[in-house]
Amino acid sequence: MSNRLIEGIHLVKEYDGSRVVDNIDFWVKSKEFLTILGPSGCGKTTTLRMIGGFETPTSGDILLSGKSIVSLPPYERPINTVFQRYALFPHMSIYDNIAFGLHIKKMPKSEIDKRVSKMLSLVNLEGFEKRRVNSLSGGQQQRIAIARALVNEPQILLLDEPLGALDLKLRKEMQLELKYMQQDLGITFIYVTHDQEEALTMSDKIIIMNKGKIQQVGSPTDIYNEPENAFVADFIGESNIVSGIFKEDKVVEFAGTIFPCIDTGFARDEAIDVVVRPEDIEITADVRAQLHGVVDSTVFKGVHYEMIVIENEREWLIQSTIPHEEGKQVGLYIAPDLIHIMKKEA
Amino acid sequence: MKKHLARLYTFLIFFFLYAPILVLIIFSFNSSKSTAAWSGFSLRWYSELFRDKSIMKALYYTLLCAVLSSGIATVFGTITAYGIHHMRRRPQKILLTINNIPLLNPDIVTGISLMALFSALAVLRFKLGFTTMLIAHIAFNVPYVILSVLPKLSQMPDDTINAAMDLGATPFYAFRKVVLPEIKPGIITGAIMAFTMSIDDFVISYFTAGVGVTNLSIQIYTMARRGIKPSINALSTLMFVAVLILLLLVNKYSDEKEQLMS
């Protein structure tokens, strides 16, 4: 228990009777990078706002180092937030925005100056001290919002889609930069995004949410390789998801065919979902082929070709570096360890 | 052709709007008592005005009432607007409607109902006088302040106050350092509007001031009943100029804000 820095217990938030956050439990260790990942409207921001103190949970508790903080106002929590819509102070200069928290802490002016300019260079906006908020682009404002929160070196930093307004290149740069700062300053990050790639590259631990409920918690590799249900599998990357029947340990039937697999622990003849990633299906002409179909389309995607193969009216999405022309008869092979079996969703 | 018609139309509108005031201003400088024939320029009526004790007393009450009522209404109105801004949508809408009713209500109804209220309170030794007039002015000024402050509050980006509290500001500090500078133009506009309304008001003051207390508009009304004297023109001219200056100030403030925004 002692290594849990912050912990949510049976957290519920209702607005006018509808549950937006539905009984979630989570915890974060000190200096960990936790990402809350989920589609728009799944309750990510609401969860973050409860941790920050801007919303009171309908029920449940939030513990910081073992002590409940739900009754503490935001200004008494050692937590800072990067808001989804930046929330900069429009009438203040960039300098005053970033210095706001340090001023309240009554830090000497020379120290504030030093920290502000250090922060500005960290977010690649050197010399922006005197600029007005309104004269900055969305991406620049977003970086100022990060600087304004991070400069206080809080125990925990909450970030609500902080890179949403940046273009791809800058976003990749800032991802690395943020990850570096998090490790360098030893700050615990709770990071909200709906971008699965961002979550997979940056996080130590990912919580996947849908409709207010936690779908899965785990490391990026856990989540990518062992999705616990069809929602996670689908959300984390494009996947082939088909229903099947668990015959016995290490044997599964789907697409009218018996496949060897490596999963155990399901009931005999239990209805299950099978997930196969597009890059895990091999197109082959030899005897190993388990399924047979016709290539319906082939599209070049930069590093690989994306093909759709139609087999008995089922579509299989396949990624491969070797293209096959449309209309060609092909065989498909899936290795036993690349077949993921998941409980059927209720 | 169309253009000329449009010009003519504009001219006529402005003529009917401002011709009476223009006549008033011109004849306030007339040297004779006539309000019809021009007999030369003079400041006679103005000096008479300033020597008239009852007018000076009315001026004093008018200014005192305007300063106090606009000041107090600005504080009340700003706090109320801040509260309304933080309400949930449904009660917010209801309150805004309630806020708008006095604005649309005929002055005479407001005046008489306030008088009725004050007479009902007379049991508590509440006599009509300067205090009742002041209270009435505060009452009709607060909605104007609320209306000019609220839009500035909603113009603030989402979560601005939360962000301040997130960085360690208490709600009061956040209000002072973040909210107040943001809504200042609205507060100033509201205050000037309230001041103008107060100087301008006749009907409500007439019913709530009681005997012995008169403001300028009541004074003009009483003088006019005794027969038109050019000093009324002089007094009206001064009031018109004062209100005009205040309105220009309001406009200037809204313009400056807009320039900042763009």
Ligand SMILES: Nc1ncnc2c1ncn2[C@@H]1O[C@H](COP(=O)(O)OP(=O)(O)OP(=O)(O)O)[C@@H](O)[C@H]1O
């Ligand atoms: N103050 C509120 N009153 C009523 N409903 C709200 C309120 N705030 C959020 N909701 C609702 O709660 C749900 C979850 O909202 P939330 O902002 O947490 O989603 P999100 O996961 O952050 O989505 P996004 O990725 O679009 O930011 C939404 O359906 C939203 O409409």
Ligand SMILES: [Mg+2]
């Ligand atoms: Mg959100």
